[in-house]
Amino acid sequence: MRKISAKHLTEVIKREVIAANLQLGDDMIEALRRARNIEESEVGKEILDKLLENAELASANRIPICQDTGLVVIFAELGQEVCIVDGDFTEAIEEGVRVGYQEGYLRKSVCHPFTRENTGDNTPVIIHLDMVPGDRLRLWVVPKGGGSENMSALYMLPPSAGWNGVKEKVVETVVRAGPNPCPPTIVGVGIGGNFEKCAILAKKALLRPVSEPNPVAELQAMEVELLEEINKSGVGPEGLGGRVTSLAVHINMMPCHIASLPVAVNIQCHANRHREVLL
């Protein structure tokens, strides 16, 4: 068994939540630059320039990219030969978020559903844990903003809807969201599984570096088709009109029940913050 200390895990999470919020990934910077070259609307071009400038200012001034520093989602792949010592796995992660959000001057954005009372430390954290072979722990740290999450949706389609039905729902969801999720967006699509798995597939699709081609040729072709359809809408940067509504569509697909065709659309804003670490 390989031992990983809970204290070390806390340190890593603390470091990564801060880094994720201050430093936009190279994949996103590249995608925004490409979008700047494609965009035809003057206002749209100006917005894309400002977003690139914003990312530079954030890392230079050590200010978050966006004031909505998100609800923290963690995807963890825990090797079955790893043993977490000196503490509790979940608590170690939550402590990392607590300390990171305090010391990193990040906004605490988590509250009671009805009283709306803030929990004060940005916990709880949403943790998705998978057990995998090996003796490593792989983590994705994903602070997710509310504006884009609010525009996401899940549909339980009849199997007869087929690919056209799926396409229609995905495009409709993104276009209806308009300016709300701060376009240009990344669209995570989950197809298949069941009710909850489909949503997780969609969210996990967002972890892939932007515009890295889907390794499955069939899905890659579907992604291209969806992106083309979405960008015909004219919604554009910040919804003010233009060619680039979304920067990429990422699909994850798996088999489903003979009676269903679940589709989930998880919209990610341009403040696409995700960090991957291997311990």
Place this chain on the structure above:
Amino acid sequence: MSSSHVIGLTTPLSVKDVEGLRAGDRVLISGIIYTARDAAHKRLLSLIERGKSLPFPPEGQIIYYVGPSPAPPGRIIGAAGPTTSYRMDPYTPRLLELGLKGMIGKGKRSTQVREAMVKNKAIYMAAIGGAGALMSTVIKEAKVIAYEDLGPEAIRRLTVDQLPAIVVNDTLGNDLYEDGEKRYQII
């Protein structure tokens, strides 16, 4: 929508100021503006219903829908980009009746809010959603003036210098989101 039109605005705004603006105009706002999000709006409305006075008089003012991140040491404020405006829609018409002249946020407004803007002569402007670090550089002073317990949702008085925004809804009922989308739509 003309692309070179950039207009300087200084608060408080007069009816004449807002009547001169059209959807699509780029503006640079300077002066004092007030922040408020969902929770603060709820409290403002409850004060109005009970006939009490508000933490700031709304006449001629601009409300910026923002919940900034905490100020790191040596800085005035943290990231401070706009939040989505539709959540404030149920509260907005009443504030417009009281003379509020402008709002800064992101995203479409309800029909009721758009009608109330035409009726009461007010405008809605969009700032760049998610450009929190950039927006923090135009804020020169920030002070919590009410509801400190709400944390990021407290009402702040901000002094801004050339805050960039774009007019979405004008006093004639135009809507830049609708026009912009139509203009680039491929059918």
